[in-house]
Amino acid sequence: MEPTNGLYRYISWYSAAFVPLLLTMVSLISSLVVALAAATAALATAPHSDFKLALSSIPATPATRRARVRASTPSLASGSRLASSNTTSEPLFDYFNGTDLQWFGDITLGTPPQNFTVVFDTGSFSLEVPGTACGAACANQRQFDPSLSTTFKDEHSNTTIVFGTGIGVDPVQGDNWELWLSSVADVFTVAEMHVPFGRLFLIINQTSTFAPDPMDGIMGLGPDANDLFDAGGYPAIFGMLFIPETEGGAGELTLGGVDTTKFDAPLLFSPQQGSGNWALSSRGIFVNGQTASGLQKNVTLIFDSGTSNMLFTKATAETIYGMISPDIVANPDEPGTYGIACDLIPTLPAVIDITFAGITGQGAFNLTIPSSELSSGPFRDKPELCQTLINVSEGFNLVGLSLLKHYYSVWDIENQRMGFAPNGF
Numbered sequence: 001m002e003p004t005n006g007l008y009r010y011i012s013w014y015s016a017a018f019v020p021l022l023l024t025m026v027s028l029i030s031s032l033v034v035a036l037a038a039a040t041a042a043l044a045t046a047p048h049s050d051f052k053l054a055l056s057s058i059p060a061t062p063a064t065r066r067a068r069v070r071a072s073t074p075s076l077a078s079g080s081r082l083a084s085s086n087t088t089s090e091p092l093f094d095y096f097n098g099t100d101l102q103w104f105g106d107i108t109l110g111t112p113p114q115n116f117t118v119v120f121d122t123g124s125f126s127l128e129v130p131g132t133a134c135g136a137a138c139a140n141q142r143q144f145d146p147s148l149s150t151t152f153k154d155e156h157s158n159t160t161i162v163f164g165t166g167i168g169v170d171p172v173q174g175d176n177w178e179l180w181l182s183s184v185a186d187v188f189t190v191a192e193m194h195v196p197f198g199r200l201f202l203i204i205n206q207t208s209t210f211a212p213d214p215m216d217g218i219m220g221l222g223p224d225a226n227d228l229f230d231a232g233g234y235p236a237i238f239g240m241l242f243i244p245e246t247e248g249g250a251g252e253l254t255l256g257g258v259d260t261t262k263f264d265a266p267l268l269f270s271p272q273q274g275s276g277n278w279a280l281s282s283r284g285i286f287v288n289g290q291t292a293s294g295l296q297k298n299v300t301l302i303f304d305s306g307t308s309n310m311l312f313t314k315a316t317a318e319t320i321y322g323m324i325s326p327d328i329v330a331n332p333d334e335p336g337t338y339g340i341a342c343d344l345i346p347t348l349p350a351v352i353d354i355t356f357a358g359i360t361g362q363g364a365f366n367l368t369i370p371s372s373e374l375s376s377g378p379f380r381d382k383p384e385l386c387q388t389l390i391n392v393s394e395g396f397n398l399v400g401l402s403l404l405k406h407y408y409s410v411w412d413i414e415n416q417r418m419g420f421a422p423n424g425f
Contacts, residue, residue, distance in 0.1 A: 102308055102401065103242055103251050104215040109188045109200075110149030116142055116216040120240070120253055121306030122278050122411060123398075124220030127188065128161075128179060131202030141216040144202060149186055151197075157183040158204070180205035190219070193232035193255050218306065223278050226413055229256065236413035240305060242405035243423075263408040263421035268365045270356045272416040278303045280418060282397075283364060285316070286353040287323040294319045299397055301354070303409075303418065307400030309376055310369075311393040320390060324350045324374070328388055333381060336393070342378055342386040350374040354399070359417060367420060373402045 104119045109129060116129050130138035132145050146152045163177035181201035188195050203217065221228075221238065229236040234256030241252040241262050252259060258267075273279045279302045285295040294315060312320070321328040321338060325348050328340045340348075352369040375386040389402045410419035 103305070105190075105253060107188055107190050107219060109144055110146075110186050111151040112148070113189065114142075114144055114148065116144070117214070118217045118219040119215055119306050120221055121218050121304070122221050122240075123302065123304035123306045124218050125222040125224065126220045127198065127200035127217070128181060128203055128219075129200070129217035130206075131182065131184075131204060133182070133202065133204045134206065137205050137208075137211070138203060140211050141213070146184070146186075146202070151187050153185040155183040155185060155199070159183065159201075177209050178207045179203050179210070190232075190255065191253075193229075193234055195228065195231045198228070198231060221305075221411065222276075223272060223411075223413055223416065224275065229413065237415075238411050238413075240404070240409045240411065242401065244405060258410055263423070265421045267408075267410060267419040267421050268362055269359045269410075269412075269417045269419040270365075271359055272418065273300050278411060278418065281357050283355040283357060285320065285355070286366075287320055288349050288351050289353075290323060292319055292323065302396055302398040303404070304398055304400050305404060305409075307398060309400055309402050310390045311396065311398040312390055313394055313397065314392045316397070317390045317392050320352065321388065324348060331379060331382070331385065331387070334379065334387075336391045337379075338388045338390065338392075339379060339382070339385040340375075340388060342375070342384060345375045345386055348374060354403075365420075367403055367407065368422075369403050370406065 102119065104117050107116055107118055107127075108114065109116060118127070118129065130141045130143040132143045134141075134143055146154065159181050161179050161181060163179075179201075180203070182204050183199065184202055185197055185199050188198050188200065226236045232255070237257060239252075239254040239258040239262075241254075241259070243250050252262065270280045273281050279300050282299045282301050284291060284297070287295075299316075317338070325340060325344070327344055328338050331337045331339045348371065350371040350373075353366040354369075355364055355366050358364050369389070373389050376389055377387060379385050379387055406423055407420040408423065412419065
């Protein structure tokens with residue numbers, strides 16, 4: 001999901017809560033000095049295992065639409081972390097309504113822990129879960145009860161956030177994806193990463209668009225999430241795997257490193273562009289191996305694991321659709337969406353290749369969206385018309401799980417880059 005609040009994008013909502021160890025006492029016994037120094041060195045150099053979180057997918061229906069890969073030993077730059085043999089996995093859940101386009105997993109919050117499911121969202125930057133103050137507006141989600149947590153702290157500050165993209169493939173219209181939030185702090189845990197004092201938000205009200213969601217909240221994993229990983233004691237890097245329901249319906253989030261058992265092809269990296277969003281520079285777009293002048297230009301594309309489909313400007317979307325089929329037309333009943341008669345979908349080749357700049361020594365590479373992603377399923381009120389994968393947005397260009405579910409993706413905060421290895425399905 002993509003928040004529109006500018007201030008929200010650039011503020012880190014996590015507190016590290018680590019006080020550096022300072023050796024200020026002068027020892028009178030030289031042997032004690034040596035012992036203390038040795039102990040300190042051992043602690044500083046002790047390796048920290050990364051860990052992984054198994055994901056399942058949420059496929060989508062017209063009503064609420066929601067996002068295998070194996071690398072011979074890929075090389076990551078100094079400072080990045082490969083998976084160790086000592087990892088921990090946790091199964092997550094999927095929501096399937098026609099396509100595999102959304103994924104979520106479990107976290108705990110508070111002392112003693114209260115359980116929640118969240119979307120792990122690279123387009124957001126904070127943790128948001130419903131609180132008991134949300135009441136009827138959050139009736140379909142579990143609600144955090146602050147009175148039951150001995151480590152809870154109320155920061156007595158409220159705010160709102162409006163999202164530029166939603167959970168499914170329906171376009172955002174005005175403020176129809178909005179949360180009212182209260183700033184708090186408490187302990188929370190994701191798999192084995194324990195954050196001893198993390199800033200987060202309790203949802204105190206929300207628009208009805210969130211009500212049908214099977215998950216409770218959102219956990220942001222934006223490119224500025226260093227404090228989150230520092231607080232949890234893990235390197236600032238994570239990997240994401242999305243296996244479609246047709247391929248087994250499981251996925252994985254690996255925090256602190258990369259699970260190299262999940263892909264075989266070499267990882268290809270592209271440098272992060274700017275700050276505030278996970279974004280890469282695209283050098284061009286090809287449709288079924290062909291291109292057009294309007295598609296051969298440098299464009300910054302946001303990568304968002306919390307958004308199901310894709311968003312482009314109207315000019316770009318209509319150029320792509322025109323190269324696929326003249327039968328793809330705008331749907332006036334849902335502004336920003338396009339569709340085609342469902343019975344035509346099987347006849348249409350619609351392979352989209354997007355070229356990205358590579359890091360030094362690798363060169364440019366393509367990420368491919370296969371023809372199978374063309375349809376997001378029938379529109380609710382027009383079951384004979386199938387929604388196509390690109391919605392129109394004049395504010396930004398964005399790729400979501402229509403692309404990401406076909407790759408193992410690496411989100412390297414420390415080195416400000418993203419990596420990809422194809423899954424082969």
